[in-house]
Amino acid sequence: MANSLDLQEQEQLDELKHFWRKYGNLITWTLTLVLAAYAAWMGWQWWQRDQAGRAGGMFSELEKVVQQGDLQRSQQVLGDLKDRFGSTTYATQAALLTARLQFDKGQPEAAAQTLTWVVEKGSDSDYRTVARLRLAGLLLDQKKYDEALKQLEGDSGAFSPLAADRRGDILLAQGKRDAAAAAYRAALDGFEAESEYRRLVEAKLMALGAMAPAVGAASPSASGAQR
Numbered sequence: 030m031a032n033s034l035d036l037q038e039q040e041q042l043d044e045l046k047h048f049w050r051k052y053g054n055l056i057t058w059t060l061t062l063v064l065a066a067y068a069a070w071m072g073w074q075w076w077q078r079d080q081a082g083r084a085g086g087m088f089s090e091l092e093k094v095v096q097q098g099d100l101q102r103s104q105q106v107l108g109d110l111k112d113r114f115g116s117t118t119y120a121t122q123a124a125l126l127t128a129r130l131q132f133d134k135g136q137p138e139a140a141a142q143t144l145t146w147v148v149e150k151g152s153d154s155d156y157r158t159v160a161r162l163r164l165a166g167l168l169l170d171q172k173k174y175d176e177a178l179k180q181l182e183g184d185s186g187a188f189s190p191l192a193a194d195r196r197g198d199i200l201l202a203q204g205k206r207d208a209a210a211a212a213y214r215a216a217l218d219g220f221e222a223e224s225e226y227r228r229l230v231e232a233k234l235m236a237l238g239a240m241a242p243a244v245g246a247a248s249p250s251a252s253g254a255q256r
Contacts, residue, residue, distance in 0.1 A: 084114035190219025
């Protein structure tokens, strides 16, 4: 009986050796690749967290200097962010903040360059759309109408009503009243009924004679609107 068991165990051992000789290398390489992939994935996760942490710290610094109105320092920090962490959302947000400060400090050309960087290299589609809207406003102020309209081409997603309103402003500045009215109507259709911005667009249409004023409606003020 013992000899029979020993023979059976020997046969199983021989089968195992044969199996390992045939598939051992494949199994070893497969396990190595799986472990390497897992290690790489863990390393990538750590690297992303490390990058985000460093970029977040620099963005916090930029927020402070922007609040202080320190344009030179904000541009320096933004430059570092773009060089080191340009693919992060923090860099895109920092560029939008800096562009606003540049505009407030009377440097529209610098603001336009910063917004162009967001449009071309920003990491988030919504932020890129915001940058295009702001850039179109700057170009409108500079009477660069064709360039401004070019920024509004394509799908603006949730910002489509704002893009249509901005397009109307540009077309009106070009003296194209009918086309401007059509753009304003498209914007109007996109805003909710109670939206304050909708009332501003309604005022523009009424000024063009393209919309009758509501009975008893007060004339809305555009003083709070920003480009």
